[in-house]
Amino acid sequence: MGKYWNEKIECMEREEMLALQSQRLVKQVRHVWDNVPYYRKKMEEKGVTPQDIKGVEDLYKLPFLSKADLRDAYPYGLLAKPLSDCVRIHSTSGTTGKRVVAFYTQNDVDMWEDCVARAITAAGGTKDDVCQVAYGYGLFTGGAGLHGGSHKVGCLTLPMSSGNTERQIQFMQDLGATILCCTPSYAAYIGETVKKMGLTPDDLKLKAGIFGAEPWTEEMRQQIQASLGIKAYDIYGLTESSGPGVAFECQCQHGMHINEDNFIAEIIDPETGEVLPDGEKGELVFTSITKEAFPLLRYRTRDICVLTRGKCECGRTLVRMAKPMGRSDDMLIIRGVNVFPSQIESVLLKMHNVSPNYQIVVGRENNTDTFEVRVEITEEMFNDTIRSIEELEKKISQEMLSVLGIKAKIRLVEPNSIPRSEGKAVRVIDNRKLLD
Numbered sequence: 217m218g219k220y221w222n223e224k225i226e227c228m229e230r231e232e233m234l235a236l237q238s239q240r241l242v243k244q245v246r247h248v249w250d251n252v253p254y255y256r257k258k259m260e261e262k263g264v265t266p267q268d269i270k271g272v273e274d275l276y277k278l279p280f281l282s283k284a285d286l287r288d289a290y291p292y293g294l295l296a297k298p299l300s301d302c303v304r305i306h307s308t309s310g311t312t313g314k315r316v317v318a319f320y321t322q323n324d325v326d327m328w329e330d331c332v333a334r335a336i337t338a339a340g341g342t343k344d345d346v347c348q349v350a351y352g353y354g355l356f357t358g359g360a361g362l363h364g365g366s367h368k369v370g371c372l373t374l375p376m377s378s379g380n381t382e383r384q385i386q387f388m389q390d391l392g393a394t395i396l397c398c399t400p401s402y403a404a405y406i407g408e409t410v411k412k413m414g415l416t417p418d419d420l421k422l423k424a425g426i427f428g429a430e431p432w433t434e435e436m437r438q439q440i441q442a443s444l445g446i447k448a449y450d451i452y453g454l455t456e457s458s459g460p461g462v463a464f465e466c467q468c469q470h471g472m473h474i475n476e477d478n479f480i481a482e483i484i485d486p487e488t489g490e491v492l493p494d495g496e497k498g499e500l501v502f503t504s505i506t507k508e509a510f511p512l513l514r515y516r517t518r519d520i521c522v523l524t525r526g527k528c529e530c531g532r533t534l535v536r537m538a539k540p541m542g543r544s545d546d547m548l549i550i551r552g553v554n555v556f557p558s559q560i561e562s563v564l565l566k567m568h569n570v571s572p573n574y575q576i577v578v579g580r581e582n583n584t585d586t587f588e589v590r591v592e593i594t595e596e597m598f599n600d601t602i603r604s605i606e607e608l609e610k611k612i613s614q615e616m617l618s619v620l621g622i623k624a625k626i627r628l629v630e631p632n633s634i635p636r637s638e639g640k641a642v643r644v645i646d647n648r649k650l651l652d
């Protein structure tokens with residue numbers, strides 16, 4: 217088995233890819249215009265018709281879609297196929313407002329699973345692997361997405377879902393799982409539990425992990441790799457665009473390759489909506505050019521990242537996106553300074569004697585924001601002197617100030633005192649929202 221799932225597409229020359237995207241885009245715009253009155257109205261308001269879209273170069277003429285549109289049109293307003301042609305529904309894990317529901321035809325499911333198969337193959341997966349899927353199953357796309365891709369590759373699939381961590385590890389050992397798929401925070405927890413159970417990575421057959429659904433840093437990657445004895449790969453996606461597999465990491469781990477034959481990516485200035493050149497940081501926007509049931513055009517993801525072109529050493533020509541540094545709506549504004557949880561994680565994981573378990577607590581006192589970072593220390597540190605604990609607090613506080621530009625109160629807490637997550641981690645508690 218080669219290192220590509222679909223070499224022709226994954227290594228396609230730029231000109232050819234642009235021609236393919238253009239042809240698919242023209243067809244998709246017509247499909248949406250004919251079948252989605254909600255978006256057609258948006259196009260009419262902007263004075264655009266399908267005739268104006270002759271290729272990728274005309275993409276900028278189309279109106280954006282946002283999460284607010286999806287909520288407005290809930291549940292069927294953006295459906296582009298009769299419900300009788302749809303075979304599946306998934307939904308976002310968001311906790312505020314109405315959930316977003318996405319619909320899939322059988323062709324949509326096939327395309328999605330094909331994208332995930334590319335990710336598994338890029339992580340070294342073949343039909344000889346045992347793939348343990350520990351993302352949640354259900355409305356969340358993680359379980360179903362990795363499950364479908366794993367089948368497609370022909371791996372022996374272990375549909376564990378998340379939770380019951382000791383049993384998870386027991387199965388991993390007994391059935392010789394070689395690939396683990398879950399959120400990075402859950403992978404870190406599994407790593408911790410392996411150690412607690414008196415096992416080492418040598419007791420497991422794992423070789424790779426495919427982790428995504430939430431931001432995670434390079435430092436976190438190193439920790440997970442060491443605790444499980446694997447190479448850890450990033451995977452990106454969102455319910456609105458089908459699920460995991462919109463982009464995936466290859467062996468080179470220099471950004472995630474976007475499946476451009478199905479999704480056209482743009483980076484825009486989140487304030488003005490202006491399209492930014494490759495290499496500039498901004499909000500990621502996706503246009504799905506092959507989806508039938510729920511084909512979003514110029515969907516604003518709120519994810520902040522950077523695109524890089526140029527051939528990767530793996531041979532793929534697909535554009536790469538950097539690890540998203542957070543969502544524009546996850547960005548905290550503390551005392552007027554923009555703070556991303558990923559910056560805090562990066563500082564903490566560079567320190568010795570702290571674990572990757574932390575929580576950011578923001579509040580307000582006397583009209584001023586309070587900003588506290590709780591972080592667990594390791595067992596070894598816990599048994600150390602108060603003086604050395606105070607020194608560590610001071611060191612973290614200084615480093616945080618130099619990276620973020622504002623002072624955080626660092627509170628070192630006992631090992632295992634911060635709740636663990638089996639899905640997406642809850643890193644931020646913003647008590648200011650209750651006060652507003």
Ligand code: DLL
Pocket residue numbers: 307308309310351357358361427428429430431432450451452453454455456459460461517519539540542543
């Ligand atoms: O999280 C889909 C998914 C499942 C991706 C499993 C990867 C693995 P949603 O619940 O709709 O879908 O959340 C989508 O999660 O807009 C990003 O903000 C964030 N996200 C997803 N993957 C990554 C990643 C799934 N690799 C939202 N790095 C997206 C950082 C990610 N953030």
